[in-house]
Amino acid sequence: MNIRVLGAHNCERQGLKLVSLLVDEVLAIDAGSLTSSLSLEEQKKIRAILLSHQHYDHVRDIPILAMNLFLSGAATRIYSIPAVGDALARHLLNEEIYPDFRQKPEQNPTLKLTVIEPHKAEQVEGYSVLAVPVKHGVPAVGYQVTAAGGQALFYTGDTGPGLASCWRQVSPQLLIIEVTASDKYTEWAADAGHLTPALLKQELESFREINGYLPQVVAVHMNPALEEQIAVEIAAVAQVLGCSITLGYEGMELSI
Numbered sequence: 068m069n070i071r072v073l074g075a076h077n078c079e080r081q082g083l084k085l086v087s088l089l090v091d092e093v094l095a096i097d098a099g100s101l102t103s104s105l106s107l108e109e110q111k112k113i114r115a116i117l118l119s120h121q122h123y124d125h126v127r128d129i130p131i132l133a134m135n136l137f138l139s140g141a142a143t144r145i146y147s148i149p150a151v152g153d154a155l156a157r158h159l160l161n162e163e164i165y166p167d168f169r170q171k172p173e174q175n176p177t178l179k180l181t182v183i184e185p186h187k188a189e190q191v192e193g194y195s196v197l198a199v200p201v202k203h204g205v206p207a208v209g210y211q212v213t214a215a216g217g218q219a220l221f222y223t224g225d226t227g228p229g230l231a232s233c234w235r236q237v238s239p240q241l242l243i244i245e246v247t248a249s250d251k252y253t254e255w256a257a258d259a260g261h262l263t264p265a266l267l268k269q270e271l272e273s274f275r276e277i278n279g280y281l282p283q284v285v286a287v288h289m290n291p292a293l294e295e296q297i298a299v300e301i302a303a304v305a306q307v308l309g310c311s312i313t314l315g316y317e318g319m320e321l322s323i
């Protein structure tokens with residue numbers, strides 16, 4: 068399984084993009100930077116998109132991707148919990164901000180929205196996909212994506228601390244987890260549904276207690292202004308836990 072980190076941040080500026088992952092060129096996870104990172108040909112290859120939650124930094128490129136696909140006569144499928152589909156329909160694809168590509172073209176709509184039920188593994192384009200609820204300000208899920216060969220990644224999406232029940236349901240080789248802020252903001256983060264390196268350490272200890280090992284860990288969704296400090300603090304966490312934790316970056320390629 069090859070994973071490209073298209074965007075690794077929670078804000079955008081030159082060179083830094085909003086969170087998106089691309090698995091084996093065909094399966095996208097979150098849509099913060101799909102159009103700005105991918106050629107039209109690459110966009111047309113996306114057969115399915117898993118959305119973790121409705122926040123703008125995770126869904127932003129859906130309308131423009133849809134327009135690109137619509138103009139090319141292509142289509143794709145979006146998997147998400149009901150709240151995300153509802154928010155897309157109400158706020159973005161509402162014929163006011165942008166066309167409703169769930170209905171256009173009539174015979175073969177560009178976007179096919181499919182509801183994914185948490186806790187129930189589903190087959191998506193040859194992968195087994197398991198949505199697992201996480202703690203955030205709006206309904207949100209992380210996704211475990213397992214390839215036919217058994218390789219699995221788990222992407223948390225945005226989440227606050229308290230992932231024990233989540234860890235009981237997944238066993239990935241690669242964990243892509245959000246770390247939005249540095250330790251100075253731990254209280255804010257816990258409240259807002261985000262993680263800091265200190266909170267990450269607790270969550271990884273909980274993972275190890277439940278699963279008996281630690282996966283390769285890649286942090287994403289960093290606030291660019293805090294990234295330097297996050298890197299210092301994460302290096303310390305990796306040393307204490309004796310595991311590999313790296314900061315994701317735009318263009319990073321991972322393979323499991």
Ligand SMILES: [Zn+2]
Binds near residue numbers: 120122203225
């Ligand atoms: Zn969010």
Ligand SMILES: [Zn+2]
Binds near residue numbers: 077124125225
């Ligand atoms: Zn976010």
